[in-house]
Amino acid sequence: MELNTIKDAFDRVAKKQKLSSSKTQEVMEQLGQEIEQALSKIRSVHDNTASQLDHKLILTELKTKLKEIAPLSHLEGTQKELNIALSKYPKLLEKSFNPDLAKAYRNVDFDIHTVNQIIASHFYQEGLFDLGDCFLSEAKEADAAALKTPYLEMYQILEAMRSQNLEAALNWAATNHDKLQQNGSDLELKLHRLQFIEILQKRGRDEAFKYARTFLVPFASNHMAEIQKLMACLLWAGRLDTSPYSELLSPIHWDKLAEELIRQFCNLLGQSYKSPLSVTIAAGVQGLPTLLKLMNVMTGKKQEWQSMKQLPIPVDLDREFQFHSIFVCPVSRDQASEENPPMLLSCGHVLCKQSITKLSKNNSTRPFKCPYCPSEVEAGQCRQLYF
Amino acid sequence: METLSNGTTASPTATATVVSSATVTAPSSKLTQLAESLKLEHQFLRVPFEHYKKTIRANHRIVEKEMSAVISSVAEAADGDLSREDAVQHLNSLVSRLQGLKRKLEEGSRTEHLQAQRCRARLDHLESADTESLSEWNNTRLTRILVDYMLRLSYYDTAIKLAESCNIQDLVDVDVFHEAKKVIDALQNKEVAPALVWCADNKSRLKKSKSKFEFQLRLQEFIELLAFKSSTECATYKVLFETKQWDYLVDQFKQEFCRLYGMTLEPLLNIYLQAGLSALKTPFCYEDDCTKEDPLSQESFRNLALQLPFSKQHHSKLVCYITKELMDTENPPLVLPNGYVYSTKALEEMAAKNNGKITCPRTGSVYNYSAVVKAYIS
Numbered sequence: 001m002e003l004n005t006i007k008d009a010f011d012r013v014a015k016k017q018k019l020s021s022s023k024t025q026e027v028m029e030q031l032g033q034e035i036e037q038a039l040s041k042i043r044s045v046h047d048n049t050a051s052q053l054d055h056k057l058i059l060t061e062l063k064t065k066l067k068e069i070a071p072l073s074h075l076e077g078t079q080k081e082l083n084i085a086l087s088k089y090p091k092l093l094e095k096s097f098n099p100d101l102a103k104a105y106r107n108v109d110f111d112i113h114t115v116n117q118i119i120a121s122h123f124y125q126e127g128l129f130d131l132g133d134c135f136l137s138e139a140k141e142a143d144a145a146a147l148k149t150p151y152l153e154m155y156q157i158l159e160a161m162r163s164q165n166l167e168a169a170l171n172w173a174a175t176n177h178d179k180l181q182q183n184g185s186d187l188e189l190k191l192h193r194l195q196f197i198e199i200l201q202k203r204g205r206d207e208a209f210k211y212a213r214t215f216l217v218p219f220a221s222n223h224m225a226e227i228q229k230l231m232a233c234l235l236w237a238g239r240l241d242t243s244p245y246s247e248l249l250s251p252i253h254w255d256k257l258a259e260e261l262i263r264q265f266c267n268l269l270g271q272s273y274k275s276p277l278s279v280t281i282a283a284g285v286q287g288l289p290t291l292l293k294l295m296n297v298m299t300g301k302k303q304e305w306q307s308m309k310q311l312p313i314p315v316d317l318d319r320e321f322q323f324h325s326i327f328v329c330p331v332s333r334d335q336a337s338e339e340n341p342p343m344l345l346s347c348g349h350v351l352c353k354q355s356i357t358k359l360s361k362n363n364s365t366r367p368f369k370c371p372y373c374p375s376e377v378e379a380g381q382c383r384q385l386y387f
Numbered sequence: 388m389e390t391l392s393n394g395t396t397a398s399p400t401a402t403a404t405v406v407s408s409a410t411v412t413a414p415s416s417k418l419t420q421l422a423e424s425l426k427l428e429h430q431f432l433r434v435p436f437e438h439y440k441k442t443i444r445a446n447h448r449i450v451e452k453e454m455s456a457v458i459s460s461v462a463e464a465a466d467g468d469l470s471r472e473d474a475v476q477h478l479n480s481l482v483s484r485l486q487g488l489k490r491k492l493e494e495g496s497r498t499e500h501l502q503a504q505r506c507r508a509r510l511d512h513l514e515s516a517d518t519e520s521l522s523e524w525n526n527t528r529l530t531r532i533l534v535d536y537m538l539r540l541s542y543y544d545t546a547i548k549l550a551e552s553c554n555i556q557d558l559v560d561v562d563v564f565h566e567a568k569k570v571i572d573a574l575q576n577k578e579v580a581p582a583l584v585w586c587a588d589n590k591s592r593l594k595k596s597k598s599k600f601e602f603q604l605r606l607q608e609f610i611e612l613l614a615f616k617s618s619t620e621c622a623t624y625k626v627l628f629e630t631k632q633w634d635y636l637v638d639q640f641k642q643e644f645c646r647l648y649g650m651t652l653e654p655l656l657n658i659y660l661q662a663g664l665s666a667l668k669t670p671f672c673y674e675d676d677c678t679k680e681d682p683l684s685q686e687s688f689r690n691l692a693l694q695l696p697f698s699k700q701h702h703s704k705l706v707c708y709i710t711k712e713l714m715d716t717e718n719p720p721l722v723l724p725n726g727y728v729y730s731t732k733a734l735e736e737m738a739a740k741n742n743g744k745i746t747c748p749r750t751g752s753v754y755n756y757s758a759v760v761k762a763y764i765s
Binding site: 035079096097108130139285291314325326349372 | 428429430450461469471479482489510513514525526529532536537544552657660661664665666667679684685696698700705761762765
């Protein structure tokens with residue numbers, strides 16, 4: 001596809017359109033003039049006594065003249081050129097693009113309510129509360145706003161953080177202390193650290209020390225090094241920017257912390273960090289070209305396509321869409337499953353259980369050659385792997 | 388299958404040229420991917436063009452009609468027996484008629500101009516996609532897809548609001564759907580007139596696609612005229628009077644409408660969702676410990692994917708349980724004595740922090756780093 005060619009083709013259409021439009025103008029102008037001329041002629045013969053005949057003559061003259069000019073036939077030429085350009089351009093589009101995206105569409109009914117719910121959740125997750133509300137009321141979905149309240153809370157916390165207010169964030173982190181710890185997140189400590197630095201900068205050493213004693217001490221057992229660093233900051237009160245710890249003042253910490261908060265908040269909500277709708281659509285954009293190519297070779301097998309349990313070809317997606325470990329046996333090309341798990345041979349190569357059974361002729365002590373190296377291995381010595 | 392893989396390998400060289408001038412640094416696979424995704428934008432360019440074409444045609448029809456009317460009116464006057472005053476008056480009326488036409492045309496060409504600009508804006512938007520600033524472009528695409536969905540489902544207010552909030556009015560087809568709205572609203576009120584007008588406006592194109600829509604409209608109109616309405620008990624006829632018939636007509640109209648403008652018959656959202664879900668769907672998505680980052684961990688997405696095929700892999704793709712990073716030759720998988728596999732990076736880091744000890748996060752077993760072995764995945 002060459003966008004420039006398409007642009008050129010469109011410019012041609014626009015040019016022909018202009019041409020046709022000015023030609024129309026011109027012809028119309030001419031027609032008007034002729035009529036007005038005739039009109040003034042009739043008027044000018046006003047005093048003439050033989051006028052009865054004259055105005056008829058003028059009208060007939062006008063009629064023949066208009067016939068001669070044939071204004072509409074003048075337009076035909078430019079119109080024809082315009083029409084050619086108009087029909088060429090969509091053909092070029094069809095050639096350069098995939099004209100029918102629905103070719104790979106499976107005729108299953110997508111439940112409208114489910115889709116609407118997904119869209120509303122997407123709006124709420126992105127912080128577009130007005131749009132979400134508007135959408136739900138227009139789509140007449142009454143109870144799809146479940147995620148609105150929690151996301152409202154999240155955006156309020158973030159809003160406060162933007163104006164350097166950590167109160168709400170700290171409250172939230174304290175309430176969810178246990179869950180955060182389960183996730184292995186040190187978000188709470190990071191928030192306290194930021195608050196500590198804020199106090200140190202704005203309210204001085206004593207206040208900061210007090211804060212540390214109340215809020216940082218509980219973290220001492222697990223994060224000694226971090227706490228020690230913060231205590232050292234107390235010595236640099238008032239001139240932290242020239243201290244070895246000036247890095248702590250960087251505004252980057254705020255951004256990073258906001259991101260971490262969103263991540264943890266969504267996680268505790270049972271939601272993903274990125275809107276699942278955007279992720280799926282992005283995956284769709286990457287996968288669709290392959291599916292459309294597949295449909296080109298599947299012509300005549302439309303029926304088969306509608307009922308397939310698995311895609312006949314791999315659809316390659318970027319790294320970011322890889323959420324699960326998938327082991328494909330290099331011998332049988334089967335995807336590993338619970339019944340057919342991946343096994344580690346003693347030489348370090350990995351095959352699926354069924355392949356090993358076949359290679360060893362179902363004898364656990366009979367050595368067989370690894371298909372990937374010269375080692376002799378035994379089925380009995382193979383270990384199941386968990387990815 | 389072989390022909391297909393040949394096809395996919397052949398295309399990069401052909402398509403990569405599109406954007407190669409824009410960015411030289413990005414890897415060619417990214418460029419190919421971008422070029423492939425741009426090829427999906429047929430409707431994006433087609434719809435405004437069809438709209439533009441329609442306006443041009445309509446304007447031209449007006450000119451033709453009015454001009455020939457003026458000419459034949461002159462002829463009539465010349466052949467008739469008009470008094471002088473009448474002749475003057477007649478010509479005067481023709482002059483003002485032409486002036487009216489002129490005004491109409493000026494207005495028409497303003498619309499044409501706006502629509503041509505819209506076509507250009509879309510071309511420019513496609514051109515503006517490059518691998519550097521793709522995420523913003525992708526967000527806009529999602530918004531466009533959502534607006535398309537809302538317009539098709541007649542959620543006009545939200546559609547307009549969303550387009551305005553993202554300032555992409557030129558990139559969505561709100562105007563085009565305005566025309567549809569009138570017809571749909573009328574059909575929902577059991578009125579066929581606007582739909583019939585629409586059919587008349589698009590007669591030749593509907594004929595070309597062998598559409599039966601007009602016939603169905605007439606049929607419905609006829610049924611509504613019948614006096615013994617809905618009182619019939621005969622099942623064959625009773626069904627004709629059900630309100631469902633009107634919903635059916637609305638659906639029919641939407642289909643014809645989309646066909647006429649070169650749109651996909653399904654909302655873009657559904658098409659992309661299906662493709663995405665099929666590509667993402669694995670048996671692991673339905674397990675309890677499915678990561679929340681996977682859209683298919685959500686009940687709603689699982690429901691949509693229920694009737695879609697699973698994805699297929701020809702090669703192993705292993706993701707480290709701890710770091711969620713890909714385990715490949717650069718970060719090869721290591722096996723603990725209990726058979727659990729983690730990436731080298733994750734285990735090295737853990738060993739460094741804990742004096743060479745490794746704790747399996749899933750079983751809690753503790754091992755020495757020296758006890759792990761490498762697994763070779765081919």
